[in-house]
Amino acid sequence: MRSILMRGWCVLIALFSVLKLGEGPKRIAPLEDQDVRVIRMIAKKYEFLPSPVHVKAGMRTQLKITAIDRDHGFKISIVPEDAEAPIHPGLEFNPLQRNNGWKLKKGEETKIEFVANTPGTYEFRCSVDCGIHHGRMKGQIVVDP
Ligand SMILES: [Cu+2]
Numbered sequence: 001m002r003s004i005l006m007r008g009w010c011v012l013i014a015l016f017s018v019l020k021l022g023e024g025p026k027r028i029a030p031l032e033d034q035d036v037r038v039i040r041m042i043a044k045k046y047e048f049l050p051s052p053v054h055v056k057a058g059m060r061t062q063l064k065i066t067a068i069d070r071d072h073g074f075k076i077s078i079v080p081e082d083a084e085a086p087i088h089p090g091l092e093f094n095p096l097q098r099n100n101g102w103k104l105k106k107g108e109e110t111k112i113e114f115v116a117n118t119p120g121t122y123e124f125r126c127s128v129d130c131g132i133h134h135g136r137m138k139g140q141i142v143v144d145p
Contacts, residue, residue: 036113041065041139043072043104045131048124051139057119063112067104073127074112075101076141080120090118090143101127116143 037059042049044067055061065074076097078089092115101124104110126137 036060036062038062038064043067043074043126043137044069046126046133046137048074048126048137048139052121052142053140054142054144055116057116057143057145060113060115063114064109065102065104065112066109067106069106070130071106071128072104072130072137073101074104074110074124075127076124077122080118080122080143083118083120088117090120091116091122091141103128116141119143119145 037055039053039055039061041051041053041063043065048065053063063074076091078091078093078097080090083090094113094115102110102112120143122141122143124139124141126134128134130137
């Protein structure tokens, strides 16, 4: 009889602690930023900062890029360097990247969102002629496995 009572208490205590745990403070982030990593970046003559930027494969990433000295541009290769002509893009943009990439207006934050599907190194560059060293204004996104 005593052992049955003891068992009953144990079950009750176990149940109580499970329920208590469930009531803990909500630590889950709101849905919209749950799986989006935001990376702020600056564009200026003749660099992107920070670069390279590392993201995890499978992650959704939002770049927030601000050109601080004049208008610049952002155009990125959607296939990784050294890739042997993959059929699927390694980076998936939403909305899709246009021919000349995105224009980065001075002082305005441009949001660029993508999902990194395939590990590798993706080079981007400035797509607005911004001066004598425009051609070397480049950066890299590295998608880690
Ligand atoms: Cu440029």
